Amino acid sequence: MTEIYRVSSPSNIAFLKYWGKKDPLLQWPASDSLSMSLNTLATKTTAYIHDAADHLFQFQGESLTRDHKSFHKVFKHLDYLSQTHGFTEKLAFSSSNSFPTGAGVASSASGLSALTLSAIACWTHSASFDELEKNGFSREHIAHLSRIGSGSAGRSLFGGYVHWQAGTHADKQKIIPLYSASHWNLHDTVALFSHDEKSKSSTAAHSDAWSSPLFSPRIAGAPERLQAMLKALYHRDMASLGPLLETEALDMHAVMMTTRPPQHYLTTESTEFLAAFRRARQDGVFEAYFTIDAGPNIHIIHEASQTPALHNWLKEFYPNLSLLSDKVGEGPSLERGMI
Amino acid sequence: MTEIYRVSSPSNIAFLKYWGKKDPLLQWPASDSLSMSLNTLATKTTAYIHDAADHLFQFQGESLTRDHKSFHKVFKHLDYLSQTHGFTEKLAFSSSNSFPTGAGVASSASGLSALTLSAIACWTHSASFDELEKNGFSREHIAHLSRIGSGSAGRSLFGGYVHWQAGTHADKQKIIPLYSASHWNLHDTVALFSHDEKSKSSTAAHSDAWSSPLFSPRIAGAPERLQAMLKALYHRDMASLGPLLETEALDMHAVMMTTRPPQHYLTTESTEFLAAFRRARQDGVFEAYFTIDAGPNIHIIHEASQTPALHNWLKEFYPNLSLLSDKVGEGPSLERGMI
Numbered sequence: 001m002t003e004i005y006r007v008s009s010p011s012n013i014a015f016l017k018y019w020g021k022k023d024p025l026l027q028w029p030a031s032d033s034l035s036m037s038l039n040t041l042a043t044k045t046t047a048y049i050h051d052a053a054d055h056l057f058q059f060q061g062e063s064l065t066r067d068h069k070s071f072h073k074v075f076k077h078l079d080y081l082s083q084t085h086g087f088t089e090k091l092a093f094s095s096s097n098s099f100p101t102g103a104g105v106a107s108s109a110s111g112l113s114a115l116t117l118s119a120i121a122c123w124t125h126s127a128s129f130d131e132l133e134k135n136g137f138s139r140e141h142i143a144h145l146s147r148i149g150s151g152s153a154g155r156s157l158f159g160g161y162v163h164w165q166a167g168t169h170a171d172k173q174k175i176i177p178l179y180s181a182s183h184w185n186l187h188d189t190v191a192l193f194s195h196d197e198k199s200k201s202s203t204a205a206h207s208d209a210w211s212s213p214l215f216s217p218r219i220a221g222a223p224e225r226l227q228a229m230l231k232a233l234y235h236r237d238m239a240s241l242g243p244l245l246e247t248e249a250l251d252m253h254a255v256m257m258t259t260r261p262p263q264h265y266l267t268t269e270s271t272e273f274l275a276a277f278r279r280a281r282q283d284g285v286f287e288a289y290f291t292i293d294a295g296p297n298i299h300i301i302h303e304a305s306q307t308p309a310l311h312n313w314l315k316e317f318y319p320n321l322s323l324l325s326d327k328v329g330e331g332p333s334l335e336r337g338m339i
Numbered sequence: 340m341t342e343i344y345r346v347s348s349p350s351n352i353a354f355l356k357y358w359g360k361k362d363p364l365l366q367w368p369a370s371d372s373l374s375m376s377l378n379t380l381a382t383k384t385t386a387y388i389h390d391a392a393d394h395l396f397q398f399q400g401e402s403l404t405r406d407h408k409s410f411h412k413v414f415k416h417l418d419y420l421s422q423t424h425g426f427t428e429k430l431a432f433s434s435s436n437s438f439p440t441g442a443g444v445a446s447s448a449s450g451l452s453a454l455t456l457s458a459i460a461c462w463t464h465s466a467s468f469d470e471l472e473k474n475g476f477s478r479e480h481i482a483h484l485s486r487i488g489s490g491s492a493g494r495s496l497f498g499g500y501v502h503w504q505a506g507t508h509a510d511k512q513k514i515i516p517l518y519s520a521s522h523w524n525l526h527d528t529v530a531l532f533s534h535d536e537k538s539k540s541s542t543a544a545h546s547d548a549w550s551s552p553l554f555s556p557r558i559a560g561a562p563e564r565l566q567a568m569l570k571a572l573y574h575r576d577m578a579s580l581g582p583l584l585e586t587e588a589l590d591m592h593a594v595m596m597t598t599r600p601p602q603h604y605l606t607t608e609s610t611e612f613l614a615a616f617r618r619a620r621q622d623g624v625f626e627a628y629f630t631i632d633a634g635p636n637i638h639i640i641h642e643a644s645q646t647p648a649l650h651n652w653l654k655e656f657y658p659n660l661s662l663l664s665d666k667v668g669e670g671p672s673l674e675r676g677m678i
Contacts, residue, residue: 213603213605213606213607213610214589214592214593214596214610216610216611216613216614217589217613217614219614220613220614220615220616220617220621221585221617224582224617224620224621228582243563243567246560247586247590250553250556250590250593251586251589251593253553254553254589254590254593254596254597257552257553257593257597258596258597258601262597264552266552267552271552271553271555271556272555274555274556275555275556275558275559276559277559278559278560279559281563282559282562282563
């Protein structure tokens with residue numbers, strides 16, 4: 001019998017975006033970010049101790065090796081965790097996403113947080129967050145370890161609404177849960193757009209951010225945008241939060257589009273969608289607002305009451321558009337079983 | 340003795356920007372715009388009837404001809420006014436700006452409105468706005484004639500805060516004074532930045548706007564931004580108006596920077612200034628917000644109470660920066676004299 005650690009860790013959608021780093025080696029972001037952890041868009045990862053020369057990582061049934069172009073960061077992150085904590089045992093992982101692969105849903109937040117959580121749980125034989133804490137790994141500690149693997153993964157360790165604070169030094173960063181999911185039941189309807197161009201890895205794109213003339217004013221304005229969003233979130237004030245979401249997303253994409261080289265995640269198809277969406281909202285069809293991460297998909301944030309009107313509009317005018325429907329979630333889960 | 344018509348017409352600073360046209364021939368803007376007419380930044384133009392084969396146009400002492408690269412639009416506009424109204428007399432103009440030439444302060448709003456107003460006054464022998472109205476030229480009518488010469492010039496016909504409505508058809512446009520200057524005594528401290536690159540004429544740049552992927556979402560969102568600004572203006576609410584001003588300006592510049600070909604009015608110097616300015620505001624040094632028209636200069640909008648703190652900060656950190664200080668004004672003036 002072998003202990004197996006089963007983790008599910010959510011994707012998250014950033015309200016205030018993480019884009020650009022003060023220090024890439026330290027994973028020190030240029031500004032604070034704020035996100036909503038999702039519910040069903042998640043990565044499920046199991047881990048058990050594996051008596052072999054190297055870790056084994058299976059993704060959706062396929063065994064992936066150290067030199068895989070997308071998954072090499074999994075091994076790199078496991079090496080980092082091993083080396084910094086003295087964990088010597090090799091692990092076997094099996095991982096899958098709840099969302100369709102290739103749909104452009106960013107999987108690094110859910111994937112790297114699930115990896116980190118399952119690995120630490122397995123190495124420390126912790127069957128719950130309480131046990132992890134007793135073994136020296138608070139949830140925030142695991143969040144910080146996760147963000148080393150992929151910045152936004154740090155925010156996925158908590159449910160609800162999460163604030164990643166850049167702090168005054170790289171080692172003063174904080175990742176704190178602001179409100180649980182029950183504070184405000186916001187929904188995220190994801191409209192899946194394809195992305196023709198091969199996009200740059202986000203790691204490289206992050207470091208290009210400083211080449212945009214719009215980047216330093218953006219970073220300088222982040223604290224004010226944060227305060228405005230925190231206030232809207234506190235009051236559950238959609239009419240205030242919504243325009244902030246859209247401004248923030250377009251501001252980040254304007255930075256991306258004006259870096260050298262420019263980085264285009266939005267296509268004519270998706271920006272025409274944004275325009276039509278705004279016109280429909282102004283016509284009173286629904287109350288919903290978009291945000292867009294570093295990818296082609298458009299996340300439509302709305303209260304539950306707006307789902308029918310929004311989805312009817314989407315079906316009527318964009319019948320061929322694929323949608324994913326999710327909402328704010330409770331954060332990752334961890335359990336131990338035996339195989 | 341000859342009648343001479345003396346006009347002073349202000350520059351204006353747009354809060355909600357005019358950028359891009361639905362129809363260039365009809366001067367039909369893609370969206371509404373909203374501006375504050377300035378007080379001392381103005382063009383003074385005199386006109387009298389001139390017995391000659393063509394109009395005479397003197398700018399700051401220099402006689403300029405039809406084929407002058409910047410001033411050909413003056414003659415083109417006079418031809419338009421003559422042809423559409425049957426005015427046959429040739430006019431002699433003398434014109435000057437209150438602001439330094441070459442400072443990058445856009446002079447087409449004040450210049451074309453002063454030209455239109457002085458020409459119509461002269462042709463119709465109207466010594467006042469009342470007489471113009473009796474002669475069939477209401478102030479709004481002159482505003483519409485002015486915007487044919489240069490879009491933003493239409494807004495300079497009124498003092499205070501002015502709304503140019505795009506309307507549902509090109510001929511349903513309206514230019515309406517929302518509030519007089521006494522509603523809210525806002526100041527505009529203009530920081531003069533140089534502009535290295537030779538910029539495209541704004542006429543050509545306007546038509547490029549549609550090539551930016553950010554343009555159609557921008558235009559679709561304009562009605563909501565307008566409503567938010569109108570509300571802030573009504574309540575004289577700087578904390579609400581300010582962030583809207585900055586978002587609007589950066590949004591327009593993001594469009595300009597992502598058109599084909601890209602149009603860069605902002606330099607590293609000016610965007611670093613924006614970042615430092617935002618940080619100082621967040622540090623509580625002053626309460627002031629920037630906006631930027633289609634040019635290199637940064638307009639800092641603030642209440643009178645903020646002038647000392649703002650100007651001290653500017654002098655301390657940007658001692659070599661040239662400034663112009665202005666505030667909301669009463670709109671154009673017209674008088675008749677004899678020479």
